Amino acid sequence: MTAKQPKKPTQDRRPPALIVAGPTASGKSALALDLAEALDGTVINADALQLYRDLRVLSARPDAADESRAPHRLYGVLEARQAASAGLWRGLALEQMAEARAQGRLPILCGGSGLYIKALVEGLAPVPTVPIAVREAAAGELTRLGNAAFHAALTEKDPEMGARLRASDPQRMLRAWSVLEATGRSLAAWQALPSGDPAPYRFMIVVLMPPREVLRTRCDERFEMMLAHGALEEVGALLARNLPANLPVMKAIGVRELGAYLGGALSLSDATTQAQAATRRYAKRQATWLRTQVGLEGEGRLLLTEQYSESHTQKIFTKIRESLLTE
Structure with a gap:
């Protein structure tokens, strides 16, 4: 009688998908774009504010040159009066992921909205619709x-x-x-109730978590760059629409501060300083959420603790190919 052979682990046949996550100004958009070019991917937005077409500058959406390098989806798809939610985004993201797979492309989700990422990967708790x-x-x-x-x-x-x-x-x-x-x-x-069905994909999450001082500097520099690229004009056009103050677009960092400048309540220097401080606080909250709710290490995670640059590409691409794309 022959000894029983140990069972081989069941192969995970779910299609692969990649998530690039990190706080604002960590370099995730640049990494996602480089990955999309190298791996025949489609970049799918996972940032709540980048869903809005009215916030191209203040949400740091990819520009036309970036969008020409690889397919980008779910950027600027909502009108300012629409209220984005994790449930709405999840449905849209799953549609775009399926479309990418049908085209033979790797879905690459990119964003800092940890709640959206958690909802996609794990499913949503069954909270009823509120009238x-x-x-x-x-x-x-x-x-x-x-x-x-x-x-x-x-x-x-x-x-x-x-x-x-x-x-x-x-x-x-x-x-x-x-x-x-x-x-x-x-x-x-x-x-606390069990979540709905998780997304039917085999995920790998690349988390960018640069040192705090590096991130603080990048946050400050990026807001100054936004000013140079039309942030004031964007806020002025938004305020001219007289939208309700409780809409998500009206709460985007920079809208209140630059609105106060345009209304004469703040100097441009003070408005910039306040917006930069708000950006740094937001980046800190994002980092905390990703650390506690999404997780930075373990199976299916790749943590990069430096600001992303091209010097990291070989290490990252090799790890992704080994862990996610090799069957």
Whole structure:
């Protein structure tokens, strides 16, 4: 009687997909583009603000020259009055990933919106749709109370979500308040339920996490570059539309600050300084989210702790080919 042979591990037949993630100004767009050229990929946006056509400059969307080097999808596809969400983006992203695969191309998702990446890879918790009237009532309450008092009221109604959220994050406070009002259950309880189906892909995530001082410098330099490339004109055109202040596009970094300059409330120097500080804070929050919610190391992860440059390409490409593209 022959001894049993050990079973070979089951081969993962799911199609491959690559995610390039990192905080703002980490170099992820440049890396994603280089990867798309080298690996016959399609770059699919995974950044909430780059979805909006009104924010080409302030969201640092790829320019026409970059877009001519490889296919880019989901950049500038939403009108300013539309409210982006992880669920909306996930559906659009899965469509574009399937299209890329049908064309024989590798889907390469690129962005710093950790919630979007987590929703794609793991699936979404089954949170019900909130009626428009409830959302509008919550927005009215936020306007009446202001951020700090609204946060205090939310904490009293829903201690768990109040503890999770900051008073400086009105969008998520509104979401938590609206879900509680509409369903009688905390958003935390809904999120604790099992997620829906994960995306049917074999993912590898490349995480760019440069040193903090390098990232701070890059954030400051990039906002100055935005000013040189039309950020003031972009904000002026946006404000001229008289859009509701609670829309995501109106909360983009630079809109409030440059709007204050255009309205005469701040000097351009002060507006720039405030926007740069807000950018640095945002990059820090992104890094924290990626570290705690997405993960930086382990199977299916490649962590780069330096600012991306062409000197890293061979190491990165070799690792991706070995880990993701070799069957």
